[in-house]
């Protein structure tokens with residue numbers, strides 16, 4: 001254990017009084033990062049018994065058997081040491097084949113990362129410096145906003161309310177000579193929007209005309225319910241793709257992701273990986289080679305059914321966009337602001353995420369439907385009751 005027991009943080013500042021100020025003077029970049037609002041809800045959940053938890057974005061299904069066995073076997077067969085920084089060559093080749101087949105990837109570089117979050121961290125670290133502008137569609141996955149700030153950049157928010165789709169002309173209007181990166185997420189956390197080929201092409205067209213790098217987070221690519229996922233790589237040979245294994249194979253704790261794109265960017269990210277994460281989880285990389293060929297369509301079909309169930313169950317009392325991908329719904333609060341509504345939900349043993357954790361607006365909330373059918377039934381019952389309470 002380090003100098004500070006994390007448990008003591010929960011007990012308040014009294015335990016800190018002897019810590020010399022010199023030791024708790026933090027780098028100024030930390031002033032620009034706040035604790036994730038989603039984590040805060042998660043911490044609350046741990047103290048509650050019998051709550052329905054729709055707050056965290058991770059699949060409820062178990063890791064598919066062949067992937068589990070590949071992981072166990074990898075550990076037993078000695079894949080427990082550092083791998084090369086870039087990732088195991090067989091995994092990189094497997095990723096290349098899959099990206100060429102499914103995403104129109106041509107001849108860029110590939111880096112195996114410590115989760116998609118690791119890939120995003122490295123991409124933004126090597127690309128963004130003081131004063132650089134980074135376009136981030138709002139609502140957003142919170143990490144984009146905080147990391148851009150952390151690296152000294154300025155998040156320029158592209159408001160996508162009320163239908164949560166990016167309009168190319170609105171995107172174009174935000175670009176300036178200081179724009180360094182456009183962040184794109186498809187399918188979107190938290191709204192469930194998924195983009196069709198013509199929309200992806202139009203967004204790529206703006207990036208290409210302005211010679212701005214598109215950083216596309218496609219971690220939910222497997223969870224596209226109404227049409228096949230369309231990658232930016234099909235339309236923009238200079239885009240940088242990040243993705244991962246966490247959601248598709250229910251291995252969020254394994255920390256496995258990848259980045260694919262222009263070789264010079266990937267090489268810079270690998271340099272930073274050498275001095276930060278070193279490499280991605282080694283036995284996990286072995287298991288990931290197996291995972292690439294595991295068919296998850298039955299899981300996706302089950303999630304489509306969950307999507308249909310939530311949509312049907314909430315549509316009369318809530319205002320929301322029908323999700324086409326990922327596993328979230330982002331409804332407008334039927335009354336009050338997000339904090340008031342979420343507080344009431346928590347009092348009723350339902351954990352959801354206030355919109356402000358993932359947007360500049362405070363009118364919506366996020367729920368994850370990646371939970372058991374029983375939990376989902378309980379959740380919609382509570383939500384509908386809360387909506388009716390206000391009507392009464």
Ligand code: PMP
Pocket residue numbers: 057114115116117118141185189217219243244245246247252255256257
């Ligand atoms: N991107 C998005 C849009 C996400 O929702 C998440 C996880 N919630 C991540 C990246 C991070 O995923 P990973 O576990 O691969 O780091």
